[in-house]
Amino acid sequence: MKKFFPPSFYNPLSVVGAIVFLFNIGLMIFLAIVATVSKHPKPYADLIILVLLPIIIFSGLVLVVIGVVRERRRLKAGGLIAQQLPVIDFNNPRHRILASVFGGGFVILSLLYAFAGYTTYEYTESDTFCGILCHSGGQSIHRAENLSYSFSPHANVGCSTCHVGSGVKYFMIYKLRGMKQLLHHLTDRVPKPIPTPVADLRPAQDVCESCHGPKYQFYERLEARKYFLSDTGNTQWALDLLLRMGTAGLKTDRPPKMHWHSSTTEEIIYDASDPKREVIPWIYVKRLDGKIRTYRAMATAAGTPDPKENVQRRMDCVDCHNRAGHFFHHPSDILNILLSTGLVDPSLPDIKSTAVKALEGNYRTFDEGKEAIRKAIMDFYRTTRPSIAEEQKAAIDRAIAALQRSYERNYDPLMKISWKNFPSNQGHRHAPGCFRCHDGNHVSEDGTILSKDCNLCHVLLEHQISGQKEDKSAVIHQLKYPHPVDIGNSYLTMNCSDCHGAIAQ
Template identity: 35%
Template structure:
């Protein structure tokens, strides 16, 4: 039977080439699977080779086999037609013929085996495409900023697909189609730098975030203690203490910040594509509908957007921090020695003013700058605390490479965080700005106490902490 099959397959060069391609691909595939089963993890590229590229090559080989067989049959038929006036249009499969039986049987067996193999590989390949390694590293340069930030985020143990695709077939297909387009745009260098944000066709939060976070969970008040350092010689340390009124729904109605996503509350707003400017706001609650207006939207593209988790938590997995915040936390947790004179001021200076073409250049340049500062201004410190100065240089290099990506044109403030209000991003103040009013003059609350109690604002030794941490 096998001999018959082989003789049919090898009679035309196209099917012969197809058979060889398929055979080589399958052997390589099985070898790589075997290697990976022994525990070897080659990273995303090995997965793509094993479960996507080789199966494609295998499938191409398989398709070539019948093409060659058909060609051969046509040639045979053509020469037969010279002898007989009527050549049959389609092959006659005569199962009484032992040779034909063998070929048909072998084809069915090999066909079924191939199908199983391809189905398995496709399944594995699709999973591969949803792994963090695939999303974050295959398009390395393009996704590097998001992948880097993701690894430091509270979500570093879930996958990109949990938020960017979610469950269900329709979004799965949608994501594979847009994913294919993205692969092409990466291959042809058509992608925008930086990658466009916000993501306009992001799946609504109710299908993603709310699969893991109970949206009506009552969070209540949340205490926040922030440590800050000033830019004087001693890097004067201070504390800011806030009680965030997060709230959240448990009963029928709630107050607090999470009120915006309560059942029965819908807030729609007119905004420009950056979502940083908010014009008309339409609020629907069980009590009725209110419209808040401010200056009219300017000419140009606008969109109506319904508020969900992502309008405040727009950087749950990709937080790019301002240099000031990064320095405060590095000094607070000891990565940078807070007793080094002027380290806060100098750190900020080298992070924000330095222009570097690559990360390696940045690390070297930053370390050199910091060392240089102490050598010229504090020669005694430069020798006494050489190790601390070196560590500070390294930590500053880390901070830079977590937030600045020259190749993608991502730098301080490129991706704004809407969870709060600051000079870089108005966040809550896009709506809570005392300018949005209803026709009868009602405003959206902008009193500091609407959202939090500020128990201490940059105080060196606040009373409240003596009570909370005696």
């Protein structure tokens, strides 16, 4: 029988390599077709198709080459072939066929690996890779991170958009760092909880400000908030707050509203004396008008260490909005949301205080936590209010289900995740937040103090506690809308666009 390939190919190692190569090429094509027609993401199948199978295919080729080299050496040693390089003669039809097969195969494989490489790059930047493959499943790192992300204001923003951003430099940095983190996971050396804040996070100016423009947020924002007290009746407390977002104007030396850090300053550099960045003894502020101030904490001004002894940080969005995509809510806030939306019935006596205690329990697993929450709620009503336990059993069951879902989204007993280890600096109710600097204790050389005045950032328009009749609202006068130019009362009957939408002649 005439052999199609050179004699050196016919050895066990090369034959095994060829079988591995051909089988996995077919398997890769088959799985790619299945993944394409599938309606649901399959992260592990993608990992096999894009990473594992190309490696096995390449390994098969390596085996073929090694087998050919070894067999050629054996044949040379036995004098079965001449000590010379093979000659390719394109006048020989057999050589032309072999050259066409190997050349075409090389081109196809090159295109295949180029496609697989680019698709692998896209896959490693996808939410499927980050959220489902890495940050999901019972024993994964930060399972709660992916859950909280899916319910956050940034749920439609890709993970890599914020955590990596654009550019080859940061792609390489974060993927190499990810390999280190994967090694820690495989060797069970991941710290629990993972330390925050992340010291080497990409600057927010490169990421956040590609969508957000805090320098141009000129308008104030009205927010109506509902809170519930931890009393027997779960008394509702409603607040109307006017949030003073800030403008780009330089009208006063007083810090002008929430976004003064970005709207009126060129840069702010601060020094934190603790890893959590909660103790800040020194702040350097350079305003857009060129004016520079350095603030020091009054209690430590005399003995404040040289800021150069600690790592200085340039302030950016993440210093306040540190949980923008991954909120782990305080249990009181969780109950405020559930009660205000009706997922937990406010008519259940003492439900807020009881539920907060249940959520804050120290549990070892998710199942243990969910069962303990169910038991705590049921035992409370059975022992203290048996009539409620019977009459409102359906409402209690709905409350338990809502609390169990909230527990899964905001806690992770395996990684020791909760609001305590991952506090939000956006505000100041459950963590120092704003008061790390705006505590009335930081003073500059000219005597300017970073004030703690509540009205600098928000104005209370109204607050009302359920059941109280006295008026707690701010007086806002409704005025008749004026027209800047006297045109009589015609503007009351005309559409604005009749004049303002016309092109001046």
